[in-house]
Amino acid sequence: xxxxxxxxxxxxxxxxxxxLASEKRTSxxxxxxxxxxxxxxxxxxxxxxxxxxxxxxxxxxSRFNHLQELNLGSRVLVGWPPVRVSRRKGEEGxxxxxxxxxxxxxxxxxxxxxxxxxxxxxQALFLTLSQMFPKKQHDGEESDAAFYKVTYEDEDGxxxxxxxxxxxxxxxxxxxLKILN
Amino acid sequence: MVGGFRWAAMFPDEVWEHVFSFLPAxxxxxxxxxxxxxxxxIERRSRWRVFVGNxxxxxxxxxxxxxxxxxxxxxxxxPHFADFNLVPSDWGGGAEAWVEAMAEGWPHLEELRLxxxxxxxxxxxxxxxxxxxxxxxxxxxxxxxxxxxLAAIAANCRNLRELDxxxxxxxxxxxxxxxxxxESFASLVTLNIACLxxxxxxxxxxxxxGRCPNLKTLRLNHSVPLERLVGLLHRVPQLVDLGTGKFAAxxxxxxxxxxxxxxxxxxxxxSLSGFWEAGPTYLPAIYSVCEGLTSLNLSYAxxxxxxxxxxxxxxxxxxxxxxxxxxxxDGLIAVAASCKxxxxxxxxxxxxxxxxxxxxxxxxxxxxxxxxxxxxHSVLYFCRQMTNAALLTVAKNCPNFTCxxxxxxxxxxxDYITRQxxxxxxxxIVESCKHxxxxxxxxxxxxxxxxxxxxSANCLEMLxxxxxxxxxxxxxxxxxxxxxxxxxxxxxxxxxxKPLLDNAAKLExxxxxxxxxxxxxLGACRQLARKMPLLNVEVINERKRGLPLELQPDxxxxxxxxxxxxxxxxxxxxxxxxxxxx
Numbered sequence: 001x002x003x004x005x006x007x008x009x010x011x012x013x014x015x016x017x018x019x020l021a022s023e024k025r026t027s028x029x030x031x032x033x034x035x036x037x038x039x040x041x042x043x044x045x046x047x048x049x050x051x052x053x054x055x056x057x058x059x060x061x062s063r064f065n066h067l068q069e070l071n072l073g074s075r076v077l078v079g080w081p082p083v084r085v086s087r088r089k090g091e092e093g094x095x096x097x098x099x100x101x102x103x104x105x106x107x108x109x110x111x112x113x114x115x116x117x118x119x120x121x122x123q124a125l126f127l128t129l130s131q132m133f134p135k136k137q138h139d140g141e142e143s144d145a146a147f148y149k150v151t152y153e154d155e156d157g158x159x160x161x162x163x164x165x166x167x168x169x170x171x172x173x174x175x176x177l178k179i180l181n
Numbered sequence: 182m183v184g185g186f187r188w189a190a191m192f193p194d195e196v197w198e199h200v201f202s203f204l205p206a207x208x209x210x211x212x213x214x215x216x217x218x219x220x221x222x223i224e225r226r227s228r229w230r231v232f233v234g235n236x237x238x239x240x241x242x243x244x245x246x247x248x249x250x251x252x253x254x255x256x257x258x259x260p261h262f263a264d265f266n267l268v269p270s271d272w273g274g275g276a277e278a279w280v281e282a283m284a285e286g287w288p289h290l291e292e293l294r295l296x297x298x299x300x301x302x303x304x305x306x307x308x309x310x311x312x313x314x315x316x317x318x319x320x321x322x323x324x325x326x327x328x329x330x331l332a333a334i335a336a337n338c339r340n341l342r343e344l345d346x347x348x349x350x351x352x353x354x355x356x357x358x359x360x361x362x363x364e365s366f367a368s369l370v371t372l373n374i375a376c377l378x379x380x381x382x383x384x385x386x387x388x389x390x391g392r393c394p395n396l397k398t399l400r401l402n403h404s405v406p407l408e409r410l411v412g413l414l415h416r417v418p419q420l421v422d423l424g425t426g427k428f429a430a431x432x433x434x435x436x437x438x439x440x441x442x443x444x445x446x447x448x449x450x451x452s453l454s455g456f457w458e459a460g461p462t463y464l465p466a467i468y469s470v471c472e473g474l475t476s477l478n479l480s481y482a483x484x485x486x487x488x489x490x491x492x493x494x495x496x497x498x499x500x501x502x503x504x505x506x507x508x509x510x511d512g513l514i515a516v517a518a519s520c521k522x523x524x525x526x527x528x529x530x531x532x533x534x535x536x537x538x539x540x541x542x543x544x545x546x547x548x549x550x551x552x553x554x555x556x557x558h559s560v561l562y563f564c565r566q567m568t569n570a571a572l573l574t575v576a577k578n579c580p581n582f583t584c585x586x587x588x589x590x591x592x593x594x595x596d597y598i599t600r601q602x603x604x605x606x607x608x609x610i611v612e613s614c615k616h617x618x619x620x621x622x623x624x625x626x627x628x629x630x631x632x633x634x635x636x637s638a639n640c641l642e643m644l645x646x647x648x649x650x651x652x653x654x655x656x657x658x659x660x661x662x663x664x665x666x667x668x669x670x671x672x673x674x675x676x677x678x679k680p681l682l683d684n685a686a687k688l689e690x691x692x693x694x695x696x697x698x699x700x701x702x703l704g705a706c707r708q709l710a711r712k713m714p715l716l717n718v719e720v721i722n723e724r725k726r727g728l729p730l731e732l733q734p735d736x737x738x739x740x741x742x743x744x745x746x747x748x749x750x751x752x753x754x755x756x757x758x759x760x761x762x763x
C-alpha cells in the first residue's frame with residue numbers, strides 16, 4: 001500500500017460520490033449481463049479500472065479481464081432467484097453473527113474496521129464508509145466522473161466492485177474492503 | 182323494467198340479508214349490490230367481512246363508510262415483488278391510514294389481517310386500545326413494528342384468539358412482551374411467533390399456553406431450544422399445528438426419549454414446521470406422529486436426501502410438503518411412492534447463488550411427483566434444468582393444477598437436451614390445466630408461449646414473468662387474452678410502450694401490473710395516465726430520486742412501473758423515488 005503520511009486526517013465529502021455509486025449500482029445490476037446481450041447497454045458498465053500497480057500484491061493484471069467476464073457471464077441479479085430474504089437468512093437461524101472486515105482507503109495509512117452484520121444494505125454500508133472516510137474538498141471542484149469506487153476481496157481472493165451482487169451474497173463472501181480514489 | 186324492482190320490497194330487509202349470507206364470494210355480493218338501490222343498501226349493511234386486495238385502491242374512510250358492520254378485514258399493501266427487494270423500502274403500504282379509519286368507524290372489529298404492509302407500533306397500540314372485542318391479528322410479510330407493539334396487543338386484547346405473525350421483520354426491543362398477557366388471559370387458539378428473531382422467555386410461554394385450553398396452533402421461533410420443547414408440549418397435548426424451535430441439540434438418549442414421548446402425546450398433530458438446524462439425530466423423535474400429518478414444512482431444515490426419505494415415507498397422509506432441494510430426485514420419487522394424497526409441493530433452493538456443488542434435483546423429480554400424486558394441484562419448484570418433454574408429461578399427468586410456479590434458476594435456460602426454448606412445455610401446461618389460476622414462468626421463452634397463455638389460460642388470475650419474450654407481441658398476447666387476469670408482474674423482459682397503450686382498458690379490469698427493467702418509456706406512461714383516470718400510474722426511479730419528473734423527456738426509460746386501478750385517486754404518501762402520473 002502506498003503510504004502517504006500526512007499530518008491531517010483524510011478529509012472531504014465522500015457522501016455524494018458514494019451516494020451516486022449506490023444509485024448507479026441499481027442500474028448496473030439491472031443493466032449488465034443479459035440485458036446487455038439482448039437490447040444493448042445504455043449505461044457504461046461500472047468497472048474498477050485501476051492503472052498502475054497495486055498495493056497488496058494482488059494480481060492486478062487479470063482484474064479488469066476478470067470483471068469483464070463477470071459482466072457477460074454474470075449470474076447475479078437483484079431479486080433473482082425469487083427467494084424471500086427471510087428464507088435466505090433462515091439458514092443461519094436468523095442470528096446475527098458479527099462480521100467485521102477491514103476497510104482501507106487508497107492513499108490512507110490508517111485503516112478501519114466495519115461490522116457488516118450491523119448493516120442490511122449497500123446504502124447503509126456506504127453511509128458508514130462515508131462517515132469513516134469523509135472526503136476532502138478539492139478546491140471546490142468536484143468532478144462528476146471521479147466518484148469513489150469501493151471494491152472488495154472475495155473468498156477466492158479476487159477483487160470485485162462492491163454492489164454487483166445481492167447484499168446477502170456479498171456479506172457471505174467479502175473478506176475486506178478497499179476504497180479507491 | 183319501468184317502476185323499478187318493486188319485487189325487492191316484497192320481503193323485509195332481513196330476508197334479503199339472510200339470502201345474501203349464502204353468497205360465498207365477495208364478487209357475488211358485489212354483483213347483488215348492483216341490482217337495485219334496495220339491495221345495495223341491504224347488502225352493505227349486512228357485509229361483515231371485507232377484503233381489500235390493494236390498500237390504495239380505495240380510501241379507507243370510504244370503505245368504512247360503505248360497510249358499517251364489518252367485523253373482519255383483510256388488506257394487502259406492497260406489490261408481490263417487494264418480497265424480492267425489487268420495491269424501494271420507502272415505497273409505501275403504511276397501515277396507519279387504514280387503522281385510523283377502522284378505529285373510527287369499526288369499533289367492533291374482531292379480525293384484522295394485513296399483508297405486505299408497514300405496520301408501526303402506534304398502529305398496534307391503536308388496535309389494542311380501540312377494538313374492544315378484538316380476536317384475530319394476522320400480520321404476514323409486514324415490517325415496521327417491534328415487540329413493544331406486541332406487548333400492547335398482549336396487554337389489552339382480552340379476547341385475543343389468534344396472534345399470527347408470519348415472515349415479518351420485527352424489531353426486538355421488548356424482551357418480556359409475552360409477560361404482558363394478564364394472568365386471567367386464556368383465550369389463545371393460535372400463537373405463531375416463528376418469525377421473531379429474539380429470545381423468547383420460555384417459562385412465561387409455558388405458563389401462557391398452559392392456561393389456554395383451546396390452543397391448537399403453536400409455532401415457536403428458532404431461539405426456543407429443543408430441551409424446552411418437551412415441557413411446552415406437555416402443557417398443550419391438544420395441539421394440531423406445531424412449529425418447533427431449534428431442532429438440534431447434543432445427542433442425549435434421555436432427551437430423545439422425552440421428546441419422542443412428548444410428541445407422541447400430541448395425538449391430534451396434523452401439521453409440523455420449524456425444524457431449524459434439524460439434523461438426523463432427533464428427527465426420528467417425530468416418527469410416531471407422521472402417519473397423521475397432513476402438512477409438513479421442512480424448508481428451513483438442511484437435512485439430506487436419505488434422512489428426508491426416511492421421514493417422509495412414513496407420512497402417508499401428507500397433503501402439503503415444503504422441502505429443500507436437498508431432497509433431490511430420489512427423494513421426490515420416494516414421496517411420489519408414499520404420499521398419494523399430496524396436493525401441494527414446494528421445493529426451495531438450498532443454494533440460490535449456485536456456489537456450492539450441484540444438487541441432483543432435476544425435471545425427473547417433478548415428473549415423478551406428477552405421475553405418483555393424482556391429487557397434486559399446486560407446485561412451486563426451483564431447479565436448474567428442464568425439458569419440454571418433462572413439462573408435457575407433467576401437463577398430461579396433472580390437468581388439475583391450480584398453481585404452477587417453476588423457477589429455473591439461471592435466466593434464459595433452454596431445454597437442456599434439445600436446446601429449444603421452453604415454449605412448448607409451458608404451453609402444454611396452460612392448455613391442459615384448464616383451472617390454472619396462478620403461473621410463474623422461467624427459462625428461455627419466446628413470444629410463442631405468451632400466445633398460448635393468452636389464448637388458453639382462461640382462469641389465470643396471476644402471472645409472473647421474468648427474462649422472457651422477444652418483443653411487444655408477448656405482452657400484447659397476455660393483455661389481449663387471459664380474461665380473468667388480475668395480477669401481472671414482469672421483470673427484465675423486452676416489452677415496451679405499444680402493448681400497454683393498445684390494451685389500456687384491460688388494465689382497469691386488473692388489480693395491478695408491475696413492470697421492471699423492461700422497455701417502457703415515460704412518454705407512454707404519461708399517455709396512459711391521461712387516457713385512464715381510474716388508474717394510478719406509478720413510475721419508480723430510484724436513480725432519479727428527488728429530481729423533477731416533469732422535466733424528463735418522453736423517451737426517458739422507466740426503471741420500474743406499477744399500475745393499479747383505484748377509486749381513491751393518487752395517493753399522498755409517495756416517497757421521492759415514486760411519481761404518480763396524471
